[in-house]
Structure formats: C-alpha cells, structure tokens
Amino acid sequence: xxxxxxxxxxxxxxxxxxxxxxxxxxxxxxxxxxxxxxxxxxxxxxxxxxxxxxxxxxxxxxxxxxxxxxxxxxxxxxxxxxxxxxxxxxxxxxxxxxxxxxxxxxxxxxxxxxxxxxxxxxxxxxxxxxxxxxxxxxxxxxxxxxxxxxxxxxxxxxxxxxxxxxxxxxxxxxxxxxxxxxxxxxxxxxxxxxxxxxxxxxx
Numbered sequence: 001x002x003x004x005x006x007x008x009x010x011x012x013x014x015x016x017x018x019x020x021x022x023x024x025x026x027x028x029x030x031x032x033x034x035x036x037x038x039x040x041x042x043x044x045x046x047x048x049x050x051x052x053x054x055x056x057x058x059x060x061x062x063x064x065x066x067x068x069x070x071x072x073x074x075x076x077x078x079x080x081x082x083x084x085x086x087x088x089x090x091x092x093x094x095x096x097x098x099x100x101x102x103x104x105x106x107x108x109x110x111x112x113x114x115x116x117x118x119x120x121x122x123x124x125x126x127x128x129x130x131x132x133x134x135x136x137x138x139x140x141x142x143x144x145x146x147x148x149x150x151x152x153x154x155x156x157x158x159x160x161x162x163x164x165x166x167x168x169x170x171x172x173x174x175x176x177x178x179x180x181x182x183x184x185x186x187x188x189x190x191x192x193x194x195x196x197x198x199x200x201x202x203x
Contacts (some may be wrong), residue, residue, distance in 0.1 A: 003079050010039070010182060011050070015057075017035035017060050018031065022104050025105060027107075032054070032057070038108075055115055058119075059119055062123065063119075065093065066126045068096050069126070069127075078129055086127060087173055089127040101142075102158060102159050103159045106170065124140075124148050124151055128144060146183060150177060153172075153176065157169055
C-alpha cells in the first residue's frame with residue numbers, strides 16, 4: 001500500500017467519525033479534534049491528510065456522500081425514465097444523512113457560498129450522469145443549473161420536514177423534478193433554431 005492509498009483510507013475513517021460527531025458540533029476545530037480522537041489520530045493529524053484544512057475536509061465529506069449515493073443507486077432496480085432516475089437519486093442523496101447534517105453544512109456554506117455552489121454542482125453532475133446524461137453542449141450546464149436549484153431547495157425543505165419518514169420531502173422532490181423537466185423542454189423549444197423566424201426562411 002502506497003502513501004496515497006493509506007491516506008485515502010484514513011480520510012474515509014476520518015469522515016465517518018465526522019458524521020458521528022457533526023450533529024453535536026459545528027464545522028470548527030473542536031469537531032476536527034473530536035474526530036481525530038475517535039480515529040486514534042494525533043492532534044492536528046487531519047492537516048496531514050487534508051493539508052488545505054477545513055475547506056478540503058468539507059469538499060471530501062460531500063464527495064463521500066456522493067459516493068454513498070452512487071453505491072446505493074447501483075443496488076436499486078434500474079428505472080426507465082430519466083425523471084424517475086433523477087428523483088430517486090435526489091431522494092437517496094439528500095436522505096442518506098439526517099437533516100441536522102445538512103443543517104450544519106448549510107450554516108457553513110452560507111459563509112462560504114462559492115464553495116457551496118461548487119460542491120452542490122458536482123453532486124448535480126453526478127446525478128445527471130447516473131441518469132444517463134452525456135451532453136457536452138449548453139445542455140450540460142442548463143440541466144445542471146436547473147437541477148441545482150431543486151437540489152438546494154429540497155435540502156432546505158428536508159431540514160424543516162416533520163412528516164413521517166420525511167414523506168413530504170419525497171413529494172417535494174417529485175413535484176420539483178416535474179417542473180424542471182417542463183422548464184427544460186420549454187427552453188429547448190425556445191432555443192431550437194427552427195423556431196427562429198429568420199432561420200425558418202432558409203430551411
């Protein structure tokens with residue numbers, strides 16, 4: 001095992017400890033020290049495996065949750081419709097952790113909005129790829145941009161959801177995905193060259 005593989009294993013262990021401690025802490029040094037202790041690391045060892053500190057830790061944390069989502073989805077029945085895949089992926093990604101975890105992350109990203117947008121966009125990218133999207137043109141950004149708004153609003157809804165088994169969050173996601181599918185269809189029609197009068201003159 002090389003040093004990179006060893007560090008990756010330790011990163012996973014550290015993130016799992018963070019998941020246990022985060023509901024009772026904020027994203028700060030106290031949380032990191034508690035996770036280090038649970039892992040049996042020396043104080044400050046997290047800076048060896050995450051030299052860029054807290055921003056790098058949180059980015060890896062979110063990536064870890066993305067991987068949990070993809071692993072869970074790989075064991076699910078394959079759905080035929082894209083909207084069904086996206087809805088399922090959103091439910092799995094968001095509900096894979098308790099609302100309090102998302103609440104702690106939201107508090108951090110409120111002060112670090114650029115990073116929050118980056119990691120959320122990456123999660124949306126993973127969801128679209130799971131759904132089979134292979135677009136590389138403007139559709140790539142349009143689809144992910146639309147999904148980003150649903151992803152963030154669904155997390156905020158989930159944080160406040162008091163329904164049994166968070167069934168209201170499931171309904172919220174279903175409705176929101178239906179809406180972005182309609183929006184995207186309208187945008188495709190709007191930007192279809194055949195719908196531009198001067199183009200139709202030459203076709």
